[in-house]
Amino acid sequence: MSETKILLGNEAIARGAYEAGVKVSSAYPGTPSTEVSETLAKYSEVYAEWAPNEKVATEVALGASVAGVRSMCAMKHVGVNVAADPLYTAAYTGVRGGMVLVAADDPGMYSSQNEQDTRMIARAAMLPVIEPSDSAEAKEFMKFAYDFSEKYDTPVILRTTTRLSHSQGPVKLEPRQERPDIPYEKDIAKYVMMPGNAIKRHVVVEERLKRMAEDANTLPINRVEYGDLSVGFITSGIAYQYVKEAMPNASVLKLGLLNPLPRKLIEGFASKVEKLYIFEELEPVIEEQVKSWGITKAVGKELFTRQGEYSANLLRERVLGEKISADAPAKVPARPPILCPGCPHRSVFTALKRLKLHATGDIGCYTLGAVAPLGVIETTVCMGSGISMLHGMEKAKGKDYIRNWVAVIGDSTFMHTGINSLMNMAYNQSTATVVILDNSITAMTGHQDHPATGKTLKGETVPAIDPAAICRAMNIKNVCVVNSLDQAELQEALKRETAREELSVIIARSPCALLKGVKFPNKCVTVQDACRKCGACLQPGCPALTKKADGTIQIDEVMCNGCGLCMQLCRFGAIKMKKAGE
Amino acid sequence: MKTTKNIMIVGVGGQGTLLTSRILGRLATAAGYDVKLSEVHGMAQRGGSVVTFVRYGEKVAEPIVEVGQADVLIAFERLEALRYLHYLQKDGVVVVNDLRIDPITVVTGAAEYPDDIIGTLRKARRTIAVPATEEAKKLGAPRTFNVVVLGAAARHMGFAKEDWIRVIEATVPPKTVEINKKAFETGYALSV
Numbered sequence: 001m002s003e004t005k006i007l008l009g010n011e012a013i014a015r016g017a018y019e020a021g022v023k024v025s026s027a028y029p030g031t032p033s034t035e036v037s038e039t040l041a042k043y044s045e046v047y048a049e050w051a052p053n054e055k056v057a058t059e060v061a062l063g064a065s066v067a068g069v070r071s072m073c074a075m076k077h078v079g080v081n082v083a084a085d086p087l088y089t090a091a092y093t094g095v096r097g098g099m100v101l102v103a104a105d106d107p108g109m110y111s112s113q114n115e116q117d118t119r120m121i122a123r124a125a126m127l128p129v130i131e132p133s134d135s136a137e138a139k140e141f142m143k144f145a146y147d148f149s150e151k152y153d154t155p156v157i158l159r160t161t162t163r164l165s166h167s168q169g170p171v172k173l174e175p176r177q178e179r180p181d182i183p184y185e186k187d188i189a190k191y192v193m194m195p196g197n198a199i200k201r202h203v204v205v206e207e208r209l210k211r212m213a214e215d216a217n218t219l220p221i222n223r224v225e226y227g228d229l230s231v232g233f234i235t236s237g238i239a240y241q242y243v244k245e246a247m248p249n250a251s252v253l254k255l256g257l258l259n260p261l262p263r264k265l266i267e268g269f270a271s272k273v274e275k276l277y278i279f280e281e282l283e284p285v286i287e288e289q290v291k292s293w294g295i296t297k298a299v300g301k302e303l304f305t306r307q308g309e310y311s312a313n314l315l316r317e318r319v320l321g322e323k324i325s326a327d328a329p330a331k332v333p334a335r336p337p338i339l340c341p342g343c344p345h346r347s348v349f350t351a352l353k354r355l356k357l358h359a360t361g362d363i364g365c366y367t368l369g370a371v372a373p374l375g376v377i378e379t380t381v382c383m384g385s386g387i388s389m390l391h392g393m394e395k396a397k398g399k400d401y402i403r404n405w406v407a408v409i410g411d412s413t414f415m416h417t418g419i420n421s422l423m424n425m426a427y428n429q430s431t432a433t434v435v436i437l438d439n440s441i442t443a444m445t446g447h448q449d450h451p452a453t454g455k456t457l458k459g460e461t462v463p464a465i466d467p468a469a470i471c472r473a474m475n476i477k478n479v480c481v482v483n484s485l486d487q488a489e490l491q492e493a494l495k496r497e498t499a500r501e502e503l504s505v506i507i508a509r510s511p512c513a514l515l516k517g518v519k520f521p522n523k524c525v526t527v528q529d530a531c532r533k534c535g536a537c538l539q540p541g542c543p544a545l546t547k548k549a550d551g552t553i554q555i556d557e558v559m560c561n562g563c564g565l566c567m568q569l570c571r572f573g574a575i576k577m578k579k580a581g582e
Numbered sequence: 583m584k585t586t587k588n589i590m591i592v593g594v595g596g597q598g599t600l601l602t603s604r605i606l607g608r609l610a611t612a613a614g615y616d617v618k619l620s621e622v623h624g625m626a627q628r629g630g631s632v633v634t635f636v637r638y639g640e641k642v643a644e645p646i647v648e649v650g651q652a653d654v655l656i657a658f659e660r661l662e663a664l665r666y667l668h669y670l671q672k673d674g675v676v677v678v679n680d681l682r683i684d685p686i687t688v689v690t691g692a693a694e695y696p697d698d699i700i701g702t703l704r705k706a707r708r709t710i711a712v713p714a715t716e717e718a719k720k721l722g723a724p725r726t727f728n729v730v731v732l733g734a735a736a737r738h739m740g741f742a743k744e745d746w747i748r749v750i751e752a753t754v755p756p757k758t759v760e761i762n763k764k765a766f767e768t769g770y771a772l773s774v
Contacts, residue, residue, distance in 0.1 A: 006607050006617060110622060167645035168607060168619035244643035313648045326650040326668040332661060333693035335594065335685035340628040373690045514628070538689065543629050546684050558724065
């Protein structure tokens with residue numbers, strides 16, 4: 001019996017992997033991809049893990065595939081760059097059990113540092129990419145992707161976007177198809193990509209691409225919906241829904257396979273419709289190919305943007321010439337993202353600010369150390385980059401130049417790629433200071449475990465890897481662990497280590513304030529008479545503190561987690577700690 | 583009811599907008615509608631502006647609500663109601679928790695929290711302001727204020743009260759069913 005459930009796009013993708021009989025999944029968390037792995041981990045039939053990074057996750061999935069089972073790896077678009085090394089070559093080796101890489105793009109950059117289009121990487125790697133347009137399709141297309149992967153002996157990329165991953169819609173649940181393991185077979189010519197073998201495999205990759213392109217013309221996931229022939233759209237993914245919303249009667253060629261493209265199908269469609277629009281978010285991947293085939297009437301990026309998300313309104317505006325009128329939004333103060341009340345990072349950034357230190361930063365909650373009122377993080381590029389960039393600065397400008405700089409990185413990010421950057425610093429004799437902000441979890445994506453937390457994705461307890469011991473194993477002499485919430489200890493360590501002409505690592509440790517089991521037994525309260533209205537307690541930008549009309553400070557009891565940072569900053573003893581509920 | 587109903591739920595990160603949208607989504611599914619929900623997570627876990635869209639009807643394509651299209655705007659905080667007011671149709675209704683949470687821009691003095699937001703809302707659209715946070719505190723369960731607001735908004739979404747109660751029972755953690763039902767009833771009574 002089948003049951004219909006409302007599922008997130010990501011949950012539906014996981015369900016699809018489950019129903020397709022996937023046995024092994026490896027991933028690194030990253031918004032908007034995270035829920036795929038978290039959902040899949042709940043099925044006892046699937047081995048699912050967090051890997052330290054996307055390169056590792058992809059290699060794990062490939063290994064499982066070569067061993068003869070269906071496998072998955074999942075990541076956000078920027079993670080695909082980290083995975084690119086094994087991915088390009090996996091296109092050469094092909095698979096044994098079906099293998100799908102789920103890549104979540106982020107048009108609009110709700111939680112990302114760039115807006116790249118995974119379809120471009122798929123083209124470059126000569127890999128098929130499949131794109132669903134709602135939760136129901138997400139599940140179906142995953143199952144399709146596994147059959148496709150095995151049929152054409154290739155890894156398949158299933159591309160989703162934030163709007164799809166984080167939308168919910170009805171999905172019909174079906175039973176899992178258990179698949180017998182394909183026995184492993186030694187095949188050095190296929191799986192050892194040394195030049196002599198790889199040269200032959202490149203030919204296979206090209207032939208496969210041609211075969212897929214030919215078959216794509218009759219593939220069920222590429223669908224033509226003829227309606228009004230005066231206007232036609234070639235579209236895919238979530239953009240298809242915007243077409244259906246704004247112009248339900250238009251003719252549509254909905255592409256499910258985005259690489260390679262079905263030339264005959266597209267030419268046929270183009271010849272039947274009067275006006276032809278290519279409606280695709282981000283890069284003109286369909287458009288450039290279509291135009292290269294001499295279909296010059298196609299209109300794409302001349303009309304639609306390469307930036308951000310599309311909408312039905314965009315279509316109405318650009319194609320129908322409708323003016324979308326709405327009252328101008330009221331002038332409302334922005335509510336930018338901030339560190340949570342009680343966040344240990346806030347304390348570290350406050351110490352950096354008070355000591356007038358600059359910081360190269362990294363990807364994670366602590367990126368918020370770049371925004372007002374803290375403003376101490378001055379670079380953020382990609383996972384691990386803060387450490388290597390500070391090293392580059394030192395080599396460019398000398399040891400003295402970086403005496404008032406530190407690199408900051410989170411514990412999960414350190415395990416991801418920071419470890420390589422630190423190894424480079426140790427090896428190439430850096431004298432900088434690295435601060436590992438260890439809040440004992442991957443916090444920004446919503447609390448995923450990693451090698452240093454002592455817990456797996458399946459919730460099992462395992463020995464935790466100690467970052468301090470790793471640093472010492474790199475022969476770094478100056479490694480200290482301090483309490484993030486203790487200003488005196490923090491500032492002392494920062495002064496001492498930045499003054500040193502040797503590489504140092506400060507591990508500032510205190511758990512994420514939102515972590516289950518982290519209890520704050522106290523609340524901070526102001527002693528109104530003692531408050532001198534100096535505003536020192538407001539400097540860290542804790543949302544629980546507000547200034548009253550008379551200039552004194554009020555602390556919101558519901559919000560306050562009693563971390564005591566404001567109390568440590570008050571020179572007049574006007575903030576006291578009390579037991580919660582007293 | 584016209585073909586598709588567009589509901590928006592807005593608030594500050596940590597207030598429970600996502601859970602609330604799921605309750606509504608389940609309700610609409612149980613009633614036999616096609617449903618699409620969409621949520622926007624910002625970078626921060628807490629404190630940022632959060633918006634979720636719920637659309638239900640015969641056949642729903644787009645998962646987001648466009649500007650000027652919302653039938654009901656449910657806001658867990660005053661300023662957030664004002665921020666998204668232009669999404670509401672001219673004859674739409676805004677149900678707002680009469681609560682002030684200062685954004686960091688206000689805390690640091692970079693911006694001012696607008697005066698008399700409820701008055702501004704009332705001038706623009708039909709507005710139901712409820713002291714949900716106070717009411718939830720009175721119930722001894724401050725965190726259920728979102729269900730109080732939902733109760734106040736329930737009359738504007740075309741489902742029977744019993745259906746709401748049933749879906750709340752099925753969605754919230756078992757230990758909190760009774761208190762959430764009370765919170766819903768409180769809100770429902772407030773919006774008469």
